[in-house]
Amino acid sequence: MKKSILIFCLFLSHLAWAQQPVDSLIIDKWYMPDHLKLQFAGNIGFLSGGPGYISRNHTLETDILLGYVPKIVGGDALISLTAKTTYSPWRIDLKNARYIVPFSIGAYLNYTFGPQFDSKWPDYYPKGYYWWATSIRPGAYAGGKVGRKVQNRNKIKGVELYYEVGTYDLLLVSYVLNPNYLKPHDILSLSLGMKIGF
């Protein structure tokens, strides 16, 4: 676990380094990310951030986000890693290189680090005793974004602001089984984020 965080941090620092003009060639390598995202809330951290890639037709984004919840905010300090994929089929271009993406839909897998969270239940539980893994949360969301293309300014090609409204498996199960007591707003929550494209 610690090793993977370390590798991830090295990767991030490498990105920061890559933004230096001296290393401008590195940015063109196929494995270099197309963008960085910083997200607030959304059940993957108080703040989460990390690199991502976008498909050639600019509709599919895939991101790896390292999330952190400080104890003062979440009652327990939590670190998690999230892989998320967002599909945004339409883009409406406006004046001055601005645009709106009216609808996005996506899904994620979130892994929370910590000895109290299990991916596989230990042997002292009978098989199937608990059916879910406490460390891994799949979730889904829908949202939208606004963006602006930036020309000839350093390495940044564009900036987007996005919102997402989502939930995750355990809350969804609870909601489906309790149509009277639980309302959509009980299981949905909002996240806001920024994407910087290279």
Add this chain to the structure above:
Amino acid sequence: MIPYYITKRVAPALLIILIGLFYSCEGLFHFSPNEITLKESEKNLNAKNIARIQSQVPNDTLRFIFMGDTQRWYDESSDFIKSANAQPGISFVVHAGDISDFGLATEFKWINDIMKNLKVPYVTVVGNHDLVANGPLVYESMYGPMDYSFEFGDNKFIFVNTNSREYKFNGRVPNLPWLLSELRDNPKNKNAIIMAHAPPFDADFDPSMQENFSKMLANDPNVRFTLYGHQHTFKDGEYYGDGVHYFVTTSMGERGYLLVSSWKEGYKIERVLF
């Protein structure tokens, strides 16, 4: 590096909006399924509710409801409140554990929001589902210690964590030395009513501690009956042939609970379906 208009215009505006939303819309943002964000009114509930119970004047006959295993049954639990509020002469409700299904603070809060609608206070004992993920932290900050006791009228109520499997059957759960000290600390020989989640004859109760536990109860003349949840079905019997009667309440999914009446010389336990 970052364009001027972001740093000077968008970013501060976004920050102000975020801070505003964060403080004005509780529940709009969630940071982790495992976060433990509780309001002051959602903390230390057992101690607060015991104080409310003890502020009542006890009758010679005490009546309370023993229910449990709310887990994922929010609709059914809401119906339970209607049934419980229609029972006359109830002093309090005991939740036998498995308050949550996944050990998430969100679930504990939903159940507390439902249980707040009871006309009487409620207290809890911890269940195995309440002990997964960050459940132990949620339970302790929301309800308090997992082993505790209080007295009311002629009764001493003892709540003990019996979810041995969640502790790898380490021989320390249930805490038998603590239980013995609680049973001994009863100078007025009040009815000792032990309540827990997993009954000693359940596979999740440490099998190596079953005999010591049941003997401890049988050896105390103040223990006549004892109450459990976990098995999602009504049960009762003298499981160890030692004069102590064991009762198990069913789950909210099965839409049932126990109505307990206790007085100095006797007790009555009725099954209620709603």
